[in-house]
Amino acid sequence: MKELQEVSKEQRDLYWKKNIRLTTFTLVIWFVVTYVCAFFVKELNNVVIFGFPFGYYMGAQGSLIVFVWLIFNYAFKMNKYDKEFGVEEEEEK
Amino acid sequence: MANGKSSFLDNLGKIYMIYTVGFIVFVIGLGIGEKMGMSNSMIGYTYMVITIGLYAVIGISSRTAKVSEYYVAGRSVPALFNGMATGSDWMSAASFIGMAGTIFGLGYDGLAYIMGWTGGYVLLAVFLGPYLRKFGQYTIPDFLGARYGGSAARTIGIIAAIIASFTYLIAQVTGVGIIMSRFLAIDFQIGVFVGLAGILVCSMLGGMKAVTWTQVAQYIILIIAYLVPVTVMSYNATGVPVSEVMYGQVLQKIDAKEKQINADPKEIEVMGLWKIEADKIDADIKALPGSFEAKKQALNDKLAALPADAPAADKEKAQKAITAFPKNPAEAKEKWELAKKAAMDKTKPIKPYLQPFARLDMLNMLALTFCLMVGTAGLPHILMRYYTVPSVKQARISVGWSLFFIFLLYFTAPAYAAFARNEVLSNVIGLPIASLPAWMANWAKVGLVSFKDLNADGILQFYELTIGADAIVLATPEIAGLPYVVSGLVAAGGLAAALSTADGLLLTISNALSHDLYYKMINPNASILKRLTISRVLLVIVAIISAYVATFKLTIIVELVAWAFSIAAASFFPALVMGIWDKKANKAGALCGMWLGFSLCLFYMIGSRFYGLSWFGVKTISSGLFGIPLGFITIYVVSRLTGGAPKDIQDFVESVRIPKGASVAHEE
Numbered sequence: 001m002k003e004l005q006e007v008s009k010e011q012r013d014l015y016w017k018k019n020i021r022l023t024t025f026t027l028v029i030w031f032v033v034t035y036v037c038a039f040f041v042k043e044l045n046n047v048v049i050f051g052f053p054f055g056y057y058m059g060a061q062g063s064l065i066v067f068v069w070l071i072f073n074y075a076f077k078m079n080k081y082d083k084e085f086g087v088e089e090e091e092e093k
Numbered sequence: 094m095a096n097g098k099s100s101f102l103d104n105l106g107k108i109y110m111i112y113t114v115g116f117i118v119f120v121i122g123l124g125i126g127e128k129m130g131m132s133n134s135m136i137g138y139t140y141m142v143i144t145i146g147l148y149a150v151i152g153i154s155s156r157t158a159k160v161s162e163y164y165v166a167g168r169s170v171p172a173l174f175n176g177m178a179t180g181s182d183w184m185s186a187a188s189f190i191g192m193a194g195t196i197f198g199l200g201y202d203g204l205a206y207i208m209g210w211t212g213g214y215v216l217l218a219v220f221l222g223p224y225l226r227k228f229g230q231y232t233i234p235d236f237l238g239a240r241y242g243g244s245a246a247r248t249i250g251i252i253a254a255i256i257a258s259f260t261y262l263i264a265q266v267t268g269v270g271i272i273m274s275r276f277l278a279i280d281f282q283i284g285v286f287v288g289l290a291g292i293l294v295c296s297m298l299g300g301m302k303a304v305t306w307t308q309v310a311q312y313i314i315l316i317i318a319y320l321v322p323v324t325v326m327s328y329n330a331t332g333v334p335v336s337e338v339m340y341g342q343v344l345q346k347i348d349a350k351e352k353q354i355n356a357d358p359k360e361i362e363v364m365g366l367w368k369i370e371a372d373k374i375d376a377d378i379k380a381l382p383g384s385f386e387a388k389k390q391a392l393n394d395k396l397a398a399l400p401a402d403a404p405a406a407d408k409e410k411a412q413k414a415i416t417a418f419p420k421n422p423a424e425a426k427e428k429w430e431l432a433k434k435a436a437m438d439k440t441k442p443i444k445p446y447l448q449p450f451a452r453l454d455m456l457n458m459l460a461l462t463f464c465l466m467v468g469t470a471g472l473p474h475i476l477m478r479y480y481t482v483p484s485v486k487q488a489r490i491s492v493g494w495s496l497f498f499i500f501l502l503y504f505t506a507p508a509y510a511a512f513a514r515n516e517v518l519s520n521v522i523g524l525p526i527a528s529l530p531a532w533m534a535n536w537a538k539v540g541l542v543s544f545k546d547l548n549a550d551g552i553l554q555f556y557e558l559t560i561g562a563d564a565i566v567l568a569t570p571e572i573a574g575l576p577y578v579v580s581g582l583v584a585a586g587g588l589a590a591a592l593s594t595a596d597g598l599l600l601t602i603s604n605a606l607s608h609d610l611y612y613k614m615i616n617p618n619a620s621i622l623k624r625l626t627i628s629r630v631l632l633v634i635v636a637i638i639s640a641y642v643a644t645f646k647l648t649i650i651v652e653l654v655a656w657a658f659s660i661a662a663a664s665f666f667p668a669l670v671m672g673i674w675d676k677k678a679n680k681a682g683a684l685c686g687m688w689l690g691f692s693l694c695l696f697y698m699i700g701s702r703f704y705g706l707s708w709f710g711v712k713t714i715s716s717g718l719f720g721i722p723l724g725f726i727t728i729y730v731v732s733r734l735t736g737g738a739p740k741d742i743q744d745f746v747e748s749v750r751i752p753k754g755a756s757v758a759h760e761e
Contacts, residue, residue, distance in 0.1 A: 027215075087751040
């Protein structure tokens, strides 16, 4: 675990804080598109786009699109933070 | 050898591209063959032999004698390909064949499965995937063992991994048997054991390495097979071959049609007839056990009354009726209660397809979604896949690719369901019984579709028709008027889905036994050769046991698979997440948390399933709803009461939290 000596505690804590903020953001959106949308599905169904009642659409496809975006967004941002805080892993051989 | 390996990894894109094109050419070739008179069974056999042959070639050419290749594919699988492999590892026979049918039947409420089985990857991405890769060992119990010190946590991990994976494995092997027997017209038992050979040939010689590259190949076949029929159906129904977008129009048609059916006097007549039927069953239930004896006697009399020269089919039918009859009054009560409930459902107007919470109440739908999500993020055969990528960075991206490849299928499933429902409502209901389309008769033969002219008006009413969930995807090629070669393709896709999941599960179980139990706990000095040999032998033994259990075709299996999610969610997930996110979590906390979460989950399952226990009306399938929070709270509280975690464990957690220093496995 020599990486703990290589990166200072402050640096690691800052990095972890950034991570927690991004994780919280991701989970909030995740919660809204699944549970909040399902909770208000009847109200949302009054909006019909292209034949799809919006509440139904969020359950069937909308939430899925957001999930895929959320994960890639998380991955790219975290990979960027790694560099920013000097905690990225050694280049792969 | 080293050269050959890197040139394979460097050319992955090209190799699988050629493979995909080759497969498409093969399907087109079969299509031409069909036009020239190739028989259906010939097409079925060609599909099975060629696809299983392909998997076998990949499996055998990936054989290995290196521990890191056997357990984690040498940690050399690029993010995108690990995503594909995870996709087919994850999507089982139930996703491929059953998902669309579930939505067909449950309408909006069935979307709990769609959201649950995809949303779980968000949890996996932020809570577990990258950190497990940083930890970088071989199995999930490995992590529990390292984080919570000693054999106790590892042992609970092994037990939970085996319970969750084994029930799931049996369901996959059963799926393989069903597909084999239906499309090759062979016996179910033989189908199971042929399929078993297909599973073993992929995993035995090359472990995770072989399984990974076969799973990628299987993903390609299963996704092509899933998308082709529904795309054609969309083109037929709307003129645009993009089912995922076009089914919106169809939803409106379904809604209008359902209203029309609910107002039809003939339909109302049938609903009345179901009421009479339900009352009859109710009377039988009240008259138990006398009614049980009388009915049993009547069936026996019927068989005895058949003249000696009666057709064999009639005798067989009478015999089957006796075999299917409940064994005792208690079983009769359970069966008849179900029949009564089914009949009662048909006395009421159709619940609109789009209406939320018509079949599951809101609490149960949300609870089910939650349990499936957390369970997804806690299933060891999926988590294990993130050990196989080269870096933490790639692990993060790989979760995204995994969900993307899963998304392609789940995104389409609601379209499948809608097109099929529209077809049934618009073009089947209201037809004269004598001129029903051919696909209905075909699937009636295997019992997936059944219809009966209750009111004897010669016309098919909605409640005179029953369609099994599995029929939706399997029958769509015929509904869309496609040649048999596409039906065969769908079967090959279903087989790929079942085989790939079975491979992943089998490996998880045998690794838990060979690596965690044998190597880590019983004989840490075992040589590499010995470890791999034991692992391979266990693989064969577990496979044979699962096939043996599958041949009994226990109906409880389907239910157990759903339970596996709650079990994984309540036992694994809290301990894994707290292990990374709570530095103070310690051994005592984790042991209590895993044990209590698991116990409460199991207690509620058994209580609600068999003894009428009900908390807030939550159904058995969502039992994890109580176990998950209990697990988290217990770990938090007990860890603090017992003085938190020692310094070296806290350092371990700190190191898992940053990618720097990721272990690049070089073990031979």
